[in-house]
Amino acid sequence: MARGGRIKIDGAIYHVMIRSITEVPLFKRDKDKDMYLNEMKKRQEMYKFKVYAYCLMTNHAHFIIYPNGADISEIMHGLNFKYAITFNKIHKRHGHLFQDRFKSKIVDTDRYLTVLSAYIHNNPLKIKGYEFQPEKYKYSSLKVYLGLEKDETGILDEDYVMKFFGSDVQTARENYIKFVYICNDERLKEEIEFQNEKTEYKSEKTLLIRDFDPDEIMDFVAKETGVKKVMLYIKNNRNTKVARALAALLMRCLCNFKCNDICKIFGNITQSRVSKLCSIGVELITTDDKYRNIMEKFISQHQPQIA
Structure with a gap:
């Protein structure tokens, strides 16, 4: 029986679940979970989507994701x-790892969103040792929601959910504890009062329009890097690798292009090379201060002006 098409709506928030095949754990060790979250962070730099909550278990994981105009499937x-x-290479195995394609469901109400976040954060209750303290579980966003730890992954935007529980942080955290947990409320309340770093929650859901002109991106990157635009079309040139990587990344994110679309722009280049250039671009905007805000700079200069 053919699989049904995935329902997608611009501006929608999704509950995403991934699961491994029955006989193989999705994450054999903590390093695997770190690896998945690190790769998600790289994809986030590329597509600018937002993660509102997450929890990684042994054989499955849950996420609340706002694609921000990108394609959730891609x-x-x-x-x-x-x-x-990478998992197969590290653990010396072959074959499928994931059970079918990922599952996704549109989060269509604020009530569903808040209840879903509680459901995701309660997943560790099933693990021995965490029955009464899921906030101690490392691979869940709950500890960040409650202010017990900072977001070491760099992927989380907890403000969007927490704003429904109160505008000031202390009240929101107290309300969220009551909403999610059955016991240990007072112990948690006392613990988080000493780590109240924020003063209020403010998070707006905006939609990044991804129909920019690739030619404008090439002009912009050429100017920002000091490379002549015509040189961006020449492959295997060390002097243009940075510029080509940035151009590929911006087109992937801001034009909603796939690798084969970018191949057509550059000409005479393979999809695997485009993928590599995008990876280099992600590395540049995350490690090089010169290019850290290049995507935001392009958007601010080229987005339509409202009359």
Whole structure:
């Protein structure tokens, strides 16, 4: 029986779940979970989507994701494909890792969103040792929601959910504890009062329009890097690798282009090379201060002006 098409709506928030095949754990060790979250962070730099909550278990994981105008399927398929290849290589295995394609469901109400976040954060209750303290579980966003730890992954935007529980942080955290947990409320309340770093929650859901002109991107990158635009079309030139990587990344994110679309722009280049250039671009915007805000700079200069 043919699989039904995935329902997608611009501006929608998704509950995303991934699961491994029955006989293989999705994450054999903590390093595997770190690897998945690190790869998600790289994809986030590329596509600018937001993660509102997450929890990684042994054989499955849950996420609340706002694609921000990107294609949820392209985000997850690329992420899971890269993880599966690396996982198989590390653990010396072959074959499928994921159980079918990822599952996704549109979060269509604020009530569903808040209840879903509680459900995701309660997943560790099933693990021995965490029955009464899921906030101690490392691979869940709950500890960040409650202010017990900072977001070491760099992927989380907890403000969007927490704003429904109160505008000031202390009240929101107290309300969220009551909403999610059955016991240990007072112990948690006392613990988080000493780590109240924020003063209020403010998070708006905006939609990044991804129909920019690739030619404008090439002009912009040429100017920002000091490379002549015509040189961006020449392959295997060390002097243009940075510029080509940035151009590929911006087109992947801001034009909603696939690798084969970018191949047509550059000409005489393979999809695997485009993928490599995008990876180099992600590395540049995360490690080089000169290019850290290049995507935001392009958007601010080229987005339509409202009359």
